[in-house]
Amino acid sequence: MAHAGFEPVETGEFDAVVIGAGLAGLYMLYRLRELGLATIVFETGDGVGGTWYWNRYPGARCDSPSLFYSYSFSPELLQEWSWSSRYPTQAEILSYINHVADRFDLRRDIRFNARVTTAAYDDARRRWVVETERGDRVSAKYCIAAVGCLSAGQAPKIPGLESFRGEWYHTGAWPHEPVELRGKRIGVVGTGSSGVQVIPTVAPLASHLYVFQRTANFSIPARNAPRNEQVERETKAHYAELWKAIRMTKGGLLAPPATAKALDVSEEERQRVYEERWAAGGSGFAGAFTDLLTDTAANDTAADFVRSKIRATVADPVVAEALCPKDHPLGTKRLVLDTDYFETYNRPNVTLVDVRKAPIQEITPTGIRTADAEYELDMIIFATGYNAMTGPLLSIDIRGQGGVQLREKWQAGPRTYLGVSIAGFPNLFTITGPGSPSVLTNMVVAIEQHVEWVADCIDYLEEHHIAAIEPDVAAEDAWVEHVNEKANATLYPLANSWYMGANIPGKPRVFMPYVGGLDVYTVTCNEIAAEGYRGFALTTG
Numbered sequence: 001m002a003h004a005g006f007e008p009v010e011t012g013e014f015d016a017v018v019i020g021a022g023l024a025g026l027y028m029l030y031r032l033r034e035l036g037l038a039t040i041v042f043e044t045g046d047g048v049g050g051t052w053y054w055n056r057y058p059g060a061r062c063d064s065p066s067l068f069y070s071y072s073f074s075p076e077l078l079q080e081w082s083w084s085s086r087y088p089t090q091a092e093i094l095s096y097i098n099h100v101a102d103r104f105d106l107r108r109d110i111r112f113n114a115r116v117t118t119a120a121y122d123d124a125r126r127r128w129v130v131e132t133e134r135g136d137r138v139s140a141k142y143c144i145a146a147v148g149c150l151s152a153g154q155a156p157k158i159p160g161l162e163s164f165r166g167e168w169y170h171t172g173a174w175p176h177e178p179v180e181l182r183g184k185r186i187g188v189v190g191t192g193s194s195g196v197q198v199i200p201t202v203a204p205l206a207s208h209l210y211v212f213q214r215t216a217n218f219s220i221p222a223r224n225a226p227r228n229e230q231v232e233r234e235t236k237a238h239y240a241e242l243w244k245a246i247r248m249t250k251g252g253l254l255a256p257p258a259t260a261k262a263l264d265v266s267e268e269e270r271q272r273v274y275e276e277r278w279a280a281g282g283s284g285f286a287g288a289f290t291d292l293l294t295d296t297a298a299n300d301t302a303a304d305f306v307r308s309k310i311r312a313t314v315a316d317p318v319v320a321e322a323l324c325p326k327d328h329p330l331g332t333k334r335l336v337l338d339t340d341y342f343e344t345y346n347r348p349n350v351t352l353v354d355v356r357k358a359p360i361q362e363i364t365p366t367g368i369r370t371a372d373a374e375y376e377l378d379m380i381i382f383a384t385g386y387n388a389m390t391g392p393l394l395s396i397d398i399r400g401q402g403g404v405q406l407r408e409k410w411q412a413g414p415r416t417y418l419g420v421s422i423a424g425f426p427n428l429f430t431i432t433g434p435g436s437p438s439v440l441t442n443m444v445v446a447i448e449q450h451v452e453w454v455a456d457c458i459d460y461l462e463e464h465h466i467a468a469i470e471p472d473v474a475a476e477d478a479w480v481e482h483v484n485e486k487a488n489a490t491l492y493p494l495a496n497s498w499y500m501g502a503n504i505p506g507k508p509r510v511f512m513p514y515v516g517g518l519d520v521y522t523v524t525c526n527e528i529a530a531e532g533y534r535g536f537a538l539t540t541g
């Protein structure tokens with residue numbers, strides 16, 4: 001049987017099947033090959049890159065500094081690659097990922113244009129049977145979901161969209177062909193990390209830009225800059241120690257650690273620290289004091305500081321006020337980094353539309369109609385986010401022992417042990433799954449930690465002739481409780497964020513990532529492994 005591209009479909013038996021060829025899937029493949037396991041990777045796209053393959057929207061760039069938004073597993077790779085700026089663009093990250101795929105000859109085990117539809121555990125054979133949309137059907141002892149945390153894009157279901165005569169795009173599924181923005185009346189819906197990057201990039205090209213804002217967001221200047229050769233040289237000379245240090249940070253990034261509580265220092269000292277972090281740029285701002293994410297009064301001081309910066313930047317006081325976030329503590333929604341975001345509202349061709357005050361009612365053939373006005377548009381860009389963390393996993397029909405569906409098991413929210421394994425789903429591993437630090441960290445660092453832990457686990461299973469591993473329900477319950485306890489000790493649950501599932505109508509309100517820090521989490525994972533996989537049932541035979 002052949003699919004449309006005349007590439008034969010896969011029907012064989014493998015040791016491992018990996019779903020996804022983004023940063024996680026590629027490294028997983030690399031590690032499984034090192035173990036000598038026959039591995040196949042299925043990827044929806046027609047190229048590698050995952051997030052960075054899909055997110056080609058204007059202005060797309062990563063918020064983690066490029067020198068550390070890299071794999072660390074190969075010292076040679078670290079030395080030979082050079083990034084052109086402090087924060088890497090989407091295009092540059094995608095060429096890096098392509099370079100990695102070529103350099104390590106990964107492509108030969110990847111099947112592209114192969115969206116996985118089902119993954120079902122065959123109890124009798126103790127194997128995963130994985131099927132794709134194009135007709136592949138393979139079985140494997142291990143199944144590793146490397147599907148990403150932010151890969152299930154969500155365009156809101158606004159009535160009338162199908163009648164719109166202009167063009168519309170979601171940032172997470174941007175076309176591969178060039179999109180002409182020049183001279184168009186463009187509407188951007190959404191002011192999260194994606195919207196805040198699109199808006200300043202599109203504004204100089206559009207004849208007019210309308211920004212449809214539902215929730216004002218905290219944003220910190222990224223202070224992007226061209227590559228600094230001296231910093232690069234010094235980093236490359238000390239990469240080994242720096243990576244070691246990074247893995248033992250809370251968030252997988254090197255930022256000057258906070259030493260004091262915000263309210264324990266004088267007003268002058270607080271301002272000095274905030275100014276210093278504001279000038280440095282980057283997400284380190286949220287780490288200015290130790291208690292910003294646990295104490296509302298402390299958080300207010302940081303939030304007030306950012307609001308004062310917005311008011312000082314935006315010329316029109318009414319627009320400035322509308323741009324000041326007031327309904328959630330700073331950092332409880334993903335802190336946004338920007339380049340000239342607030343400045344963009346001083347342009348005469350940019351209008352902020354407050355859709356909290358006057359909600360979007362429908363999309364008409366010629367634009368967007370809110371409760372109090374109609375906006376004529378040639379293009380709508382939905383920067384409206386993702387069904388995060390659980391969405392990509394649940395878009396696949398995953399069935400564990402006894403045919404139990406993951407969708408059923410997670411009806412009230414995700415339940416995992418360490419975010420990497422699920423009771424009732426033997427030999428299934430979820431890279432950066434819900435219940436792990438993942439999206440609260442520099443993703444590449446979290447990915448490497450998970451992939452290495454999973455590879456070591458599989459190595460152990462093979463060496464000890466173990467047929468299946470799965471967490472005990474009690475261990476999973478305890479982990480879920482621990483994840484919740486950690487989150488509830490912070491201000492995170494106060495925001496209607498995608499971390500909480502709040503952006504998806506009907507999604508259970510559960511804080512999904514593990515907030516205890518990558519450092520603590522890594523130590524826990526390593527201890528569990530060292531104790532012969534405490535909390536897991538290992539079946540021989």
Ligand code: NAP
Pocket residue numbers: 061062063064150156157171189190191192193194195197212213214215334355360383384385386439498503
């Ligand atoms: P997001 O953070 O979920 O933001 C979505 C935006 O769309 C929010 O402003 C949301 O408003 C708005 N929205 C959603 N539905 C709407 C509706 N029906 N009407 C009006 N507004 C609506 O999504 P994102 O910006 O794509 O970012 C998602 C995550 O991806 C980020 O938090 C980050 O982790 C990652 N990311 C990172 C980068 C980077 O590194 N620079 C760039 C892009 C994305 P509400 O707030 O009211 O829901």
